Amino acid sequence: MTELRLGKLKEAVDDWKVMSGKLQQLADGKAEGVSATGLAQQANGADWTGVNATVTRTFITNTSREFEHAAAEAKTIHGLLQDIHHDFTRHKSDLRTALADARAKNIRVHQDGSTEDAYVHSVGDGGNTDPVPQAELTAAAEKVGRILWEAAETDRIAAKALRDIAKNKHGFDKGGPDDLEAADKQQGKEAAAYWAKKIKEEDPGTWSDDELKRFNETLKNQRDNPGFTATLATGLGGEGTLEFWRELASPAGPPIEGDRAKMLAQVQDNLSMSLANATSSNAPGIDGWQREVIAAGDKQFPIREGLQGPYGYQIASSLMQKGKFDSGFLNDYGTSLIEFERKKGNDSVLGEPGNLWETPFQLDYPPSDKPSDPVAGFLDGLAHNPQAAVEFFDGSTSGEGLESVDNLAYLSGAPEDGGGPVENPRKWPENEDGKPVGYASLGHALESATLGYAYDDRTPEIPALTDEKAIAAREERTALMDRVVSHYGSADLVDAQPGMRDSLAKMAAGHIDSITYSASEFGGSRGVAGVAGLMDADQKRLADFGGPDTVQFLRAMGSDEGSYNTVSAAQQIYGASLMEAQGNNHDAAMNAGGYSLLVHGVLDEARMEAIGTDFSEKEASENEKNEQEAAWKKYAAGAVIGGVVGVGAGAVVPVGAAAAIAVPIAFDTAEGAIGTWAENKLDWLKADEYSNDQQSIESIDTAKSVAETRAMSPIVSYAEANGIAGEKWGDHDEDLRSMYLFGAQKGDTDNSRVSP
Numbered sequence: 001m002t003e004l005r006l007g008k009l010k011e012a013v014d015d016w017k018v019m020s021g022k023l024q025q026l027a028d029g030k031a032e033g034v035s036a037t038g039l040a041q042q043a044n045g046a047d048w049t050g051v052n053a054t055v056t057r058t059f060i061t062n063t064s065r066e067f068e069h070a071a072a073e074a075k076t077i078h079g080l081l082q083d084i085h086h087d088f089t090r091h092k093s094d095l096r097t098a099l100a101d102a103r104a105k106n107i108r109v110h111q112d113g114s115t116e117d118a119y120v121h122s123v124g125d126g127g128n129t130d131p132v133p134q135a136e137l138t139a140a141a142e143k144v145g146r147i148l149w150e151a152a153e154t155d156r157i158a159a160k161a162l163r164d165i166a167k168n169k170h171g172f173d174k175g176g177p178d179d180l181e182a183a184d185k186q187q188g189k190e191a192a193a194y195w196a197k198k199i200k201e202e203d204p205g206t207w208s209d210d211e212l213k214r215f216n217e218t219l220k221n222q223r224d225n226p227g228f229t230a231t232l233a234t235g236l237g238g239e240g241t242l243e244f245w246r247e248l249a250s251p252a253g254p255p256i257e258g259d260r261a262k263m264l265a266q267v268q269d270n271l272s273m274s275l276a277n278a279t280s281s282n283a284p285g286i287d288g289w290q291r292e293v294i295a296a297g298d299k300q301f302p303i304r305e306g307l308q309g310p311y312g313y314q315i316a317s318s319l320m321q322k323g324k325f326d327s328g329f330l331n332d333y334g335t336s337l338i339e340f341e342r343k344k345g346n347d348s349v350l351g352e353p354g355n356l357w358e359t360p361f362q363l364d365y366p367p368s369d370k371p372s373d374p375v376a377g378f379l380d381g382l383a384h385n386p387q388a389a390v391e392f393f394d395g396s397t398s399g400e401g402l403e404s405v406d407n408l409a410y411l412s413g414a415p416e417d418g419g420g421p422v423e424n425p426r427k428w429p430e431n432e433d434g435k436p437v438g439y440a441s442l443g444h445a446l447e448s449a450t451l452g453y454a455y456d457d458r459t460p461e462i463p464a465l466t467d468e469k470a471i472a473a474r475e476e477r478t479a480l481m482d483r484v485v486s487h488y489g490s491a492d493l494v495d496a497q498p499g500m501r502d503s504l505a506k507m508a509a510g511h512i513d514s515i516t517y518s519a520s521e522f523g524g525s526r527g528v529a530g531v532a533g534l535m536d537a538d539q540k541r542l543a544d545f546g547g548p549d550t551v552q553f554l555r556a557m558g559s560d561e562g563s564y565n566t567v568s569a570a571q572q573i574y575g576a577s578l579m580e581a582q583g584n585n586h587d588a589a590m591n592a593g594g595y596s597l598l599v600h601g602v603l604d605e606a607r608m609e610a611i612g613t614d615f616s617e618k619e620a621s622e623n624e625k626n627e628q629e630a631a632w633k634k635y636a637a638g639a640v641i642g643g644v645v646g647v648g649a650g651a652v653v654p655v656g657a658a659a660a661i662a663v664p665i666a667f668d669t670a671e672g673a674i675g676t677w678a679e680n681k682l683d684w685l686k687a688d689e690y691s692n693d694q695q696s697i698e699s700i701d702t703a704k705s706v707a708e709t710r711a712m713s714p715i716v717s718y719a720e721a722n723g724i725a726g727e728k729w730g731d732h733d734e735d736l737r738s739m740y741l742f743g744a745q746k747g748d749t750d751n752s753r754v755s756p
Contacts, residue, residue: 006085020071020075077162078178079178080178091147091151099144113145139458157187161187187227188225189227189228191218192232193235200236205248205252205253209260209263213263216263216267216270220266225277226277226283228274229278230285232274233279245271246363249268250303252303261365264365273323274323276323276325280325290329290332297312297313299312311374313340314363317381323384324384324454330385331388331392334382334392335395335397337378338397339397339402340399342405343399358372359371370441373438379441383445384448384456386453389448390449390477392445405424412425412497435498439499440503450478450484450510450511451511452473478511478543482546484507489553502563505563510663512573512663513535514545515545516575519547519602536666540666554603556606558607561607564603568604570661574665575599577666578593
C-alpha cells in the first residue's frame with residue numbers, strides 16, 4: 001500500500017469535476033445557453049393538441065428530468081472519488097509514517113502486518129543489544145493493522161457505493177450520497193433493515209454457520225456506523241433485541257460448542273459494540289429502545305413452553321461488556337437492576353443474588369467466571385464509560401419498600417458516603433470453590449471512574465484540566481478515590497474480594513501524586529514544610545486522602561508482589577518527575593525525593609512483612625514460586641514521560657500483559673524523559689530459599705536491599721546528573737535515610753514474623 005499509485009484516481013477526480021459542472025449547466029442552465037429545465041418549461045407552456053399533448057410533452061419532460069438525474073449522479077460520483085482519493089492519500093501517508101517509526105525502533109513489519117525485532121548490532125556505539133520490548137512490537141503491529149483496516153473500510157464502502165450507481169444500465173438515478181460518510185450511513189441502514197427483517201422472520205438459533213458468519217462480518221464492519229447500529233436496534237425493538245440474543249446464544253437443544261461457540265464469542269462482542277454505538281447516536285427511536293430494554297429487565301424469556309429462561313437483565317448485561325454505552329442509559333439501567341436485585345434479595349425463596357441469577361442457560365461466550373450475573377456484566381459496561389461510572393458510584397438506589405443505599409457501599413461493603421457501615425452489602429455469587437466471583441468487574445468499573453479513561457484503554461491519557469468542567473470532573477474522581485483508599489486499608493479485605501487487587505494497584509498508580517501528598521502529612525507539619533507548594537497541589541488539584549488511611553492502603557498494596565510492583569514503579573516515576581519539576585533548585589529537588597522515599601518506605605515495609613509471612617507459612621514447601629501473575633517482569637530504564645501537553649501529561653507504563661496506566665507526573669511537558677535509572681528485574685526470592693528461617697531472614701535482607709536501591713535510584717540519578725556528590729550529598733544523606741525509615745516505621749507491624 002505504501003507504493004499505491006493515486007495519479008489516475010486524481011485524474012478521474014478532476015475529470016468528473018469538469019463533467020459534473022457541464023451536466024449541471026445542461027440541466028439547469030444557470031449559466032447561459034439551452035438547458036433541460038428551460039426545454040421542459042417551454043414544453044409545459046406550449047399549446048399542444050392531439051397526440052403531442054400527451055406523448056410528445058411527456059417525452060420532453062421525462063428527458064429533461066434525465067438531464068437533472070445525470071447531473072446529480074455526476075455530482076455523486078465526483079464527491080465519492082474525491083473522498084476516496086483523499087482517504088487513500090491519508091492511509092498511504094499514515095502507513096509510511098508508522099513504518100518509519102517502527103524502523104526507528106528496530107522493528108520490522110512484514111506484509112501481513114506482523115512484527116519482529118530487527119535489531120542489528122551497531123558499530124562503535126558500545127554494542128547495545130537490548131531487545132525491542134514486546135509491548136512495542138505489539139503496539140507497532142496494532143498501529144499498522146488499524147491503518148490497513150481503515151483502508152480496507154474505505155475500499156469496501158467506496159466499491160459498494162460506485163457499484164450501486166452502476167446498477168441502472170438504462171438511465172440515471174436521482175443521485176445519492178456524495179461523500180463516503182453519507183454512503184457508509186446509507187449502506188448501514190440498508191444492511192440493518194435486511195438483518196432486522198431476517199431476525200424477525202426466522203429463528204436465529206437455527207441459522208447455519210455460514211449465515212452466522214455473514215451476520216458477524218456485517219456487525220464487525222458496521223459496529224461504529226450509527227446508520228446501521230441505530231437502525232438495527234430500533235428495527236428489533238428493546239425486547240426483540242433481548243429475545244434475539246437469547247435465541248442465538250441459548251437455543252432450545254444441546255449446548256453450543258466448538259467453532260460455533262467461537263463464532264458466537266465474536267458476535268457477542270460485535271453486537272455489544274453495535275448496541276453501545278446505537279445508544280450514543282441520538283437517532284429517532286433510541287430513547288424508546290432504551291426504555292423498553294430496562295422495562296424488560298424483570299421479564300423472564302422462556303426457552304420453550306413451560307421452561308422459564310433468563311431474566312431480561314441477564315441478557316442485556318451480557319451485551320454490555322464491550323463498547324461505550326450512553327451514560328444516561330447505563331445509570332438508569334443500573335439503578336433499575338440494583339433495585340430489582342435488592343427487592344428479590346428479601347424473597348424467602350430466592351434469597352441472595354447467587355440464587356436469584358442462577359440459570360443453566362449460557363449467555364456469555366466463551367463461558368465466563370461470572371455466569372449470568374447481570375450486575376457484573378453491567379459493571380463491565382461502566383468500565384468503558386468513565387463519566388457513567390463515577391455518576392453511578394456517586395449515586396444510590398432505593399425503590400419501593402427499600403432504604404436508600406449508596407451504590408459503592410452496596411457493591412463493595414464500603415461505609416456509606418458520609419455515614420456508617422452499610423447494613424446489607426451485596427453477597428456476590430460464588431464459584432464451585434465457594435469463592436465470590438465478579439469482583440474483577442467491580443474493580444474495572446472503579447478504575448474507569450477514578451482514572452477517567454476506560455480500564456482497558458491501550459493508550460490512556462489523564463484527562464487534562466482544561467476548564468472548570470474538567471476540574472469538577474477531576475474532583476469527582478479524587479473524591480471517589482478517597483473513599484476507595486479509606487475502605488481498602490486491609491490486605492485481608494482486598495484478598496477477600498478476588499480480582500480487586502490489580503485494579504486497586506492501577507488506581508493507586510494513577511493517583512500516585514495525591515497518595516504521595518497525603519502520605520507526607522506528619523503531625524500537622526505539612527503546611528509549614530511547604531509540601532503543597534513543592535508538589536503544586538493546588539494547580540494539580542491533588543486530593544488529601546488522609547495520612548493514616550493512605551498508609552493503610554499502601555500497606556494493603558505492598559502485601560502482594562504484583563500490586564507492590566505496580567505502585568512502587570509508579571512512585572518511582574512520580575518521585576523522579578517531582579524532583580525534575582524543581583528545576584535548578586537542588587535543595588527542593590532532594591526534598592521532593594525524600595517524600596517519594598517516604599512512600600517507598602511504607603510499601604517496602606509491607607512487602608518485607610509479606611515475605612516473612614510467606615516463609616513462615618510455606619517453610620515446608622520446596623520450589624515454591626514467589627512470582628505473582630501480575631508482577632512486572634521488567635521495568636525499563638529512562639521511562640519516557642509526556643505525550644500530552646498540559647496538566648494532564650502522563651507516563652504510560654506497561655503492566656505485565658494487562659492494560660496500560662497513565663501515571664501522573666509533576667510537570668507539564670510534551671517531550672523528554674525523567675533522567676535514567678538502573679533497570680530493575682523484580683525477582684524477589686528463589687524457590688530454594690524456602691528451606692529454613694535463617695534463609696528467610698537473609699532473603700528479606702536481600703529483598704530490602706533491592707527495594708532500597710529501587711527507591712533511591714531516581715535520586716541518585718538526579719544527584720549524579722547535577723553534581724551533587726561528596727559533601728553536597730552528605731548534606732542530604734541523613735534526611736533521605738530518615739524519610740525512608742520514617743515511611744517504614746509508619747507501615748511497620750512486625751517485620752519478619754518468623755520463629756527465632
